[in-house]
Amino acid sequence: MIISAIPSTRPRVLIVAFACHPDMNMETRIGWNRAVASARDYDTTVVHSGEFSSDELSRKAASVGIPASNLKFIAVKSWMSWVPIPMDAVYWMGYRAWHTKALGIASAIHDESRFDLVHLVSYCGYREPGQWWKLGIPFIWGPVGGTQNFPTNFLREIAIGSSVREGLRNYMNNWQLYRSRRIRSAAQNAHTVFAASSEARRDMLRGTGVHCTQLLETAVSPLRPSPSRELDTTRPFRILWSGRLREWKALPLLLEALTRLPSDLKFELRVMGVGASENRWRKIAERLKIAEQVQWIGWPSYSEGLKQYRWADAFAFTSLRDTSGTGLLESLAAGTPIIGVDHQGAHDIMTPHCSIPVSVDSPRLAVEGFKNAIFRLSRDPALWRRLSEGAVIRTRQFSWERLSDEIDAAYQQALKPQSSSDEFWPEKQRETVSITQPSLASLFTPALRQSLK
Structure with a gap:
């Protein structure tokens, strides 16, 4: 049958x-x-x-x-x-x-x-x-x-x-x-x-x-148990930057900020990613005389990449245009505080309980913001611990199960x-909205015209 x-x-x-x-x-x-x-x-x-x-x-x-x-x-x-x-x-x-x-x-x-x-x-x-x-x-x-x-x-x-x-x-x-x-x-x-x-x-x-x-x-998935961490102040402050090495990711903002830190604040920066801007950014690090403190580690496997977030004392997010940023979530899951630009998708993810926001009102303010945040976080273990614990709590809002x-x-x-x-x-x-097409001339802002000179 x-x-x-x-x-x-x-x-x-x-x-x-x-x-x-x-x-x-x-x-x-x-x-x-x-x-x-x-x-x-x-x-x-x-x-x-x-x-x-x-x-x-x-x-x-x-x-x-x-x-x-x-x-x-x-x-x-x-x-x-x-x-x-x-x-x-x-x-x-x-x-x-x-x-x-x-x-x-x-x-x-x-x-x-x-x-x-x-x-x-x-x-x-x-x-x-x-x-x-x-x-x-x-x-x-x-x-x-x-x-x-x-x-x-x-x-x-x-x-x-x-x-x-x-x-x-x-x-x-x-x-x-x-x-x-x-x-x-x-x-x-x-x-x-x-x-x-x-x-x-x-x-x-x-x-x-x-x-x-x-x-x-x-x-992020699965939500990995993150045991409580403490900031080790006996070694250099560890900073992780992750993403495609493309101009809109704006790593040089962080590089410039690092040169303005007090000489007694030792740091290590790991850059995780690959892309067309790597050579230019390496030259910037050399010109700023911080090349010895910067490690360019490429793209490791996903599982190996996750380990970098646990290595770090802070995750620096400099991207000037991004829908969100996976690195932000992986940092939260690892209990690593974020220092990041406060706009676009990052603004929705970061809170005062897990991050220190950086203004994007101007390049000068952004550089100063990164410098001040790194200095503050590296010198205040109690603040670091609060943000680390807040990061793990914040992660619960971003599980694949919840999504x-x-x-x-x-x-x-x-x-x-x-x-x-x-x-x-x-x-x-649906909603009827009044639509006004921006003119082509609006593309050429004073900033762009100046950059073309």
């Missing part, structure tokens, strides 16, 4: 995660963790870039207890992976083409075996949402970020080419947010749009007229029976 398999009664979820892998970087972990969390309650299919094979991803899912019947991976190859040009130069054309190809494949599957919901997870950036809402099922988008601009009063602090690039990016941000029909259509046809920061939430409302739910795009609970609630709301297809997209998310 042949016994047929009993069809699953669980809802079918399609996850769009161009980047998906548990170990490689923040974007791949965002896609991976959402896929695994979804598969616990829904029959989940993930379309991904194919950078890592579907077989490899299935094996990794099985290793954390997710059977293949609950989580399927479909690789959609993109020509972005083999064009020998830096990604920035082909990003929009290639990534849009990938969305079009992936949507075609997913639509064919949908025609055969209907999905109940589609969620665009990765990439986090808002610029290319595809047209997944055209599947005619509830569409979840985000958390999205990337709306933040580079502060124009810092344009003279970075290399000339990067200064021009950031100025152009600022203008394109404004143009796309206010003028892109593709972005507006995706936002207004979504059941839920998650914004990764308070700034992204505000920008999306102004640009698309859609109220977003604020939810950080990344998290997944928020997204699952949106899934459940979207999957409720509706009287008509129009109810996929609640009117309360």
